[in-house]
Amino acid sequence: MAEESDVSISDDGEREEAMLTAARSVVRTCMQVRPHEHVLVVTDPSTAEVGRSLYEAAAEVTDRILMMMMPRSHRQGNEPPASVGDLMRRQNVVLLATRNSLTHTRARITASQQGARIASMPGIDEEMLAIGGMTADYNALQREISGLNPMLRRRRDVRVTSPAGTDITFRTGLRWVLEDNGICNRPGQITNLPAGKVFVLPKEGTMSGKIVIDGAWEGSLLDEPLTFLVEDGLVVSITGGDLAESVRSILDEAKVGLRQSKTDLVNTVAEFGFGMNSRARLTGNRLEDQVVRGSAYFG
Structure with missing residues (x-):
């Protein structure tokens, strides 16, 4: 196991690279995305940079990648817009990097029933992705x-x-x-990250x-x-x-x-x-x- 995180990153370029490295771990290790798979990243204005890192990491593996931005007005427990929910159920992999949780929404449940592998990351921020719990092995x-x-x-x-x-x-x-180990490689499986x-x-x-x-x-x-x-x-x-x-x-x-x-x-x-x-x-x-x-x- 890696040692406890005591790293601080001040340089923007260094932070972006650290975020991309952790995002690659999400895509390749946790979700085990394959080249033919369809991937959707769902983000919002407060998590946009995290979403961008996840998008870039997924795009290194598959060209069937989309990113949707949730409205700033979305509230905890509310369903996502119909367009987002419709896309979620059509994917192999869904990465939910949003301020408020979508874990218990009908849209998430339907996507899981349709076989999507889903990682839910409510409240994730750039520091968590760059140096926090997302950097685990x-x-x-x-x-x-x-x-x-x-x-x-x-x-x-x-x-x-x-x-x-x-x-x-x-x-x-x-x-x-x-x-609860972060590995999400079976159809219909969901994990929190x-x-x-x-x-x-x-x-x-x-x-x-x-x-x-x-x-x-x-x-x-x-x-x-x-x-x-x-x-x-x-x-x-x-x-x-x-x-x-x-x-x-x-x-x-x-x-x-x-x-x-x-x-x-x-x-x-x-x-x-x-x-x-x-x-x-x-x-x-x-x-x-x-x-x-x-x-x-x-x-």
Whole structure:
């Protein structure tokens, strides 16, 4: 595995070359684009330079390459314009380099059903592509994550501790997921990039203890830790300044209109994972934060 990223790039030419190098890795290693394949790059005004690098890298492999620019007005969770959605379902490979995620849109789901291989990179920026988690050796990352299978496949009882004060236990509900390695070479497959995490769904009602979040929360770096007390799988207390009050309010609002039998779902800790990408950095970008090597996350 590559060493942790501590590189800074100030020269524009050097940055462009670094971005193109990482884009080639996306095209050739992650997506394994072949000369006869149709490739679509979807970008927007905030990610245009990233899109250009991906376009140039794909154009080195195939001449069946298009790039579409999303409107600046596109919002999180909205469907892309019909013209973009129509093109997505006609491609072999789709690279979604956009500020807001298209992962859960009907357009993406339809394209996957039609056999497109898709990489979703919401929130990607030039620095992430040039020196961050996108620069990982994804073949090596795939081997390392797969190598964890013998250790994790029978691991049912889990305890997580941290210097910040996390101390929590749970039983796993299903198998550990070892496929978030960035390699996307099967029809209909989708990956998030940057990739590189291992995760599992805790068995309902088994998680208890304390979680101290001292890195990032919902796309923002933290000035002070957030502490969650968990009993029988449910968050029962949140402390940590003004943000804690905001989180409590969000959870309360999410319960409005739900049947009483469903309100516990809002406070359920539904996922645990840890990062394996040694090139990723804690930046406040949700995707990159989750894959930082040595970090863990709860969701």
